Amino acid sequence: MKRRLPLAICFIMGLVMIVQFFIPHPTSLAFSSVIYKWIIVLMAFALVLAIGNLIRHHGEKIRRRKEDWPYSIVTLAGMVAMAAIGLTWGIASDSLYQKIFLNVMAPLGGTMFALLAYYMASAAYRAFRARSLEATLLLVSAFIVMIGFMPFGQYLHPRFPAFAEWIMTVPNMASQRGILLGVAFGSIATALKIILGIERSWLGGKD
């Protein structure tokens, strides 16, 4: 019963939502809207559980004085402060909540994003070490594309930009489409397997 109920719910709801996709009638759209509202309610319940987990995890770290436990105080203090500020003064565009978000959270996010440039350099160094035929091909094509898309490229050879463009639009696009085709079928197969109850890994596997 513990297995059958989730499988039955999954099958029925999956089937109903597939059928709904083919029915444009207002009743069908209203039903779909109700389902999406249910999802929001479910997400709210899940958020309570998630926040409970966050508090428990960091509370435990602080209590046991685990490594770097002061960061847990910052995490919990930040969460409580933002929730209190948002609930007390609202989250309008000129509110304190938005000011903190735009002046603290956004720059911090931007800083993390900026690190990407340095990580790209180290990853490129590793990827471009020509240790195999594939890596050599990667290195050569990356060199052509980079030079081709720079204004400097056409001075090296007038056909450089066109060749770089060809690499991007023909071999690169062909391989991307090949991957996307596989992804599309994989997505459909995964959805069908779960709806039909063939895939049960999410329930701990076979029976």
Place this chain on the structure above:
Amino acid sequence: MRVLTLLMFLAHCLPVPLSPCLIVSLSPRLPVSPSPGAPAVVSAFDRPNDAGSVIQLRWSLSPDDASIDGYAVLRRARDDTAYTKIGSTMRGVTVFEDEGVQDGVPYEYIVASLRDGAMFHSEPSAPAMSYPQFFHKGRINVLLCIVAFTLLLAYFVVKARTGKDLFIRKIAGLAAVEEAVGRATEMGKPILYVPGLGDIDWTATIASMNILGEVARKIARYDSALIVPNRWSVTYTVSKEVVKEAFVAEGSPDKFKEEYVRYVTEAQFGFAAAINGIMTREKPATNFFIGRFWAESLIMAETGAQTGAFQIAGTDSVLQLPFFVSACDYTLMGEELYAASAYLSREPVLLGSLKAQDYGKLAVLLVLFGISLTSFFGVNLLPVLRVQ
């Protein structure tokens, strides 16, 4: 009639287009303007495959389309006495959708060319009414594909159940999972499993949950530690259940710890920062990055590489694949992500479904090849495939 002529004269003198209130006062039997510039053949019909309340209009361009300001659309219900302006378009446009109609009520339309505030009316259209449809005919091709693929899937699943041996090529990234878990056990360090940054409505996240189930079973068997950080509350609850069920399925529910599965934050780079923190503080022996990733993929994978962890990544995001390939030991590309659960569990039924995927791809490739071939002979079959 004189009143109407006077009104039309005034309308011609106005520097701006007629306001709806003025149009309402016009007679329902508008005479067709003899002046040049009026559009011809206005046809009105229910918009197909919708929930109703919309009528589509089409007309032929005015012969003086290049010199007019645009077109005004006027409407009246059959029982109304006057036409009301309901919208306007730029010149060169021949279609309009009236989204404010009542289902089951017949409406007539006229389209007028606008020039210097004056209107040159077309003949009224035949009455048209909107109604909701029960089946989206534009999606028949999708339905047929789903039915065909489901039948293919059922065929191979049944075939696999009969015990027929199905060949599945070796996927290096998945073959290394056992080694990755064993390595962490030997080193006495945890395994980090990041189920992507997509919410549970991403198929890649669902596929990741299936793989997590298999990986968690191995971890339960080897008695290793696990860390599963989550960006979304729903993925947190799902991954917690998946890991718990895997430990139960392996007969060791007592080994499952609440701290294995964690909720972190919804902020994209906040999440990336938290993962980097976990990798540098707790030094996991193995990192799995499996699911949907965006710009943060390289930040996490490169940090993991710098900590010396054994890394297996898998995503269906084509743009992030190169980053994972360069920073991880093994990468599951696209469909391999969806094949992972079957590959790891080795369940015949799931392996059968992989065969169905392969044959589905073959069928699509043949269709694409056929369409390309017919296009050489000037036959365009693409509209047949177009999904509405």
